[in-house]
Amino acid sequence: MYLIDQKADDLLSKITFAQQVISEIQAPDEVLLSYTEPLQRWIAYLRSRVEQAKAEFALFAQASHFSQSGSIQESHERRLLAAILRDYEDIERRIRIGLDTFLPLIPVWNNQKQNPETKLHHELLKRFVSDVMQLGHVDGHIMTIVGESYACLPIEWEERKHVIFGTYSEIKNLHKAVLLAHEIGHVFYHKNEREISSDITPRVLRELSQSIPPNLDQNVFDQASFIWAQHWIPEFVADCFAVKTLGPAFLLQFMLIALNSQPNRIETTHPPSNLRIKFMTDTLQSLNLPNIDINNYQALWDSYANTVSAPNSIFVVDDQVTKTAYDCVNSTIIPTRIDEKWAEILDARKAIEKGEVPNQDLVPTICALAMDESGIDLTTINKELLKRYSSNSNVL
Amino acid sequence: MTRQWQLMRDAQTFLDASKLANDALIGIHFAEIARQKGQPLGKAQIDKIDKGIKLLDVMSQALEAREKQEAITPEALSVLYVLSQGRKVSSQVALKKMLKDSITELQDFKNGKLDEPEEAEEFLEIIANSTSEEASKATSKVHIFMAEAR
Numbered sequence: 302m303y304l305i306d307q308k309a310d311d312l313l314s315k316i317t318f319a320q321q322v323i324s325e326i327q328a329p330d331e332v333l334l335s336y337t338e339p340l341q342r343w344i345a346y347l348r349s350r351v352e353q354a355k356a357e358f359a360l361f362a363q364a365s366h367f368s369q370s371g372s373i374q375e376s377h378e379r380r381l382l383a384a385i386l387r388d389y390e391d392i393e394r395r396i397r398i399g400l401d402t403f404l405p406l407i408p409v410w411n412n413q414k415q416n417p418e419t420k421l422h423h424e425l426l427k428r429f430v431s432d433v434m435q436l437g438h439v440d441g442h443i444m445t446i447v448g449e450s451y452a453c454l455p456i457e458w459e460e461r462k463h464v465i466f467g468t469y470s471e472i473k474n475l476h477k478a479v480l481l482a483h484e485i486g487h488v489f490y491h492k493n494e495r496e497i498s499s500d501i502t503p504r505v506l507r508e509l510s511q512s513i514p515p516n517l518d519q520n521v522f523d524q525a526s527f528i529w530a531q532h533w534i535p536e537f538v539a540d541c542f543a544v545k546t547l548g549p550a551f552l553l554q555f556m557l558i559a560l561n562s563q564p565n566r567i568e569t570t571h572p573p574s575n576l577r578i579k580f581m582t583d584t585l586q587s588l589n590l591p592n593i594d595i596n597n598y599q600a601l602w603d604s605y606a607n608t609v610s611a612p613n614s615i616f617v618v619d620d621q622v623t624k625t626a627y628d629c630v631n632s633t634i635i636p637t638r639i640d641e642k643w644a645e646i647l648d649a650r651k652a653i654e655k656g657e658v659p660n661q662d663l664v665p666t667i668c669a670l671a672m673d674e675s676g677i678d679l680t681t682i683n684k685e686l687l688k689r690y691s692s693n694s695n696v697l
Numbered sequence: 698m699t700r701q702w703q704l705m706r707d708a709q710t711f712l713d714a715s716k717l718a719n720d721a722l723i724g725i726h727f728a729e730i731a732r733q734k735g736q737p738l739g740k741a742q743i744d745k746i747d748k749g750i751k752l753l754d755v756m757s758q759a760l761e762a763r764e765k766q767e768a769i770t771p772e773a774l775s776v777l778y779v780l781s782q783g784r785k786v787s788s789q790v791a792l793k794k795m796l797k798d799s800i801t802e803l804q805d806f807k808n809g810k811l812d813e814p815e816e817a818e819e820f821l822e823i824i825a826n827s828t829s830e831e832a833s834k835a836t837s838k839v840h841i842f843m844a845e846a847r
Contacts, residue, residue, distance in 0.1 A: 381726035
């Protein structure tokens with residue numbers, strides 16, 4: 302047997318394992334089913350890829366009289382073998398990022414639903430995420446799992462799926478859940494990616510190209526274009542979604558996690574925090590919410606950020622480019638939903654200030670908790686809310 | 698989205714571009730071996746070569762779109778990005794020429810007017826290898842975090 306055929310069998314055994322894991326799930330809920338169905342189609346695709354790669358190697362071996370006891374000299378044949386091996390690498394990587402990262406989430410999902418320590422929080426988070434998605438007009442079921450930093454895991458299985466993560470150490474601080482709005486914003490971005498890529502991205506890249514300093518290397522421009530298009534625009538869209546859906550509650554909680562000694566640090570994966578905060582406060586200003594002074598939030602942030610850091614003047618964060626990005630993102634497809642909830646949030650906030658449990662819905666209540674700056678102990682309110690919003694859970 | 702998952706999303710984009718280039722290479726090499734033996738090209742080989750032509754064509758259009766400041770597909774943007782890393786192609790003029798010549802070569806090769814599409818092969822190798830390398834960098838950063846999650 303050829304070594305490469307053994308490798309193919311190894312890959313097939315991983316694929317078969319994945320198939321077994323799915324078939325052994327007992328009574329999957331609606332959310333899990335919405336994942337396992339596309340995953341099964343993806344598994345069938347991977348299996349066909351391995352079979353095809355095996356068939357191509359068989360053809361190659363026949364055509365080249367390949368033997369494992371010697372090496373091939375003929376150039377086309379050598380390069381063909383390299384391409385076939387590269388195809389195997391491709392399949393392996395897809396297994397790693399499409400199966401190996403997702404399959405362990407199935408028992409975690411089921412466990413968190415049933416485990417006495419987590420099921421109440423898990424149920425509440427699921428409910429909150431579902432309500433925010435509904436509020437932001439984002440369709441579909443999303444797995445929400447506790448145990449990673451706030452994140453949105455995108456998985457490509459022909460159709461794109463997402464898993465939302467919440468941090469374990471903050472599970473009892475219900476107000477932290479507002480940070481998930483940014484992650485749902487990524488789901489919103491992916492669902493509208495075609496429109497954003499054909500509308501917002503070219504406008505930002507056009508501005509970027511008009512801001513190129515003299516003698517800038519084209520390669521640097523290509524890298525900056527990639528960073529804006531692939532990373533920064535999706536991040537700004539997700540931020541904009543979060544503040545247009547949950548308002549100042551998201552901004553305040555984001556400031557808490559973003560506050561550090563380098564607010565202007567450039568990272569390829571995320572825009573500098575300073576830029577993001579400015580972006581969010583400008584967005585909030587444009588919403589004209591009554592009974593709140595957004596300038597206070599910007600001033601609060603600036604008192605730290607402007608003290609410890611000087612503004613960047615490099616090309617990738619050119620003022621005109623960031624302004625264009627803001628104008629494009631803020632004025633396009635992202636729906637404004639916070640105004641529907643704002644009065645309820647303010648009422649819930651008043652109740653919290655009095656030490657009472659708000660009687661508003663979950664989203665306005667969590668937003669009010671997230672905006673609370675009174676310093677009062679929220680433990681009792683959190684406990685009451687857990688009882689209230691998890692009591693209808695069918696896992697109890 | 699955390700940096701780690703951002704990189705995973707990148708990996709998926711890079712993998713898609715790499716697969717397109719690699720499929721084309723498999724088609725080209727099978728076709729070269731068939732030609733050497735005096736055999737006609739099979740449909741599977743022609744389809745793969747066509748995919749290669751399509752990829753190069755998309756990239757060529759992406760360069761034009763960039764000049765006109767229009768939309769660029771994520772695959773094309775990711776290929777331009779990896780080509781920009783470490784100066785894999787010396788300049789934009791060279792890149793444009795390489796794309797044009799490669800598309801012509803592949804069409805001539807498919808139609809039997811050319812025995813070996815040297816420049817196209819070399820270019821597709823650069824795309825397949827460099828995008829695969831970027832995908833590898835990104836996937837290597839994906840860790841299994843389930844113990845923590847449990």
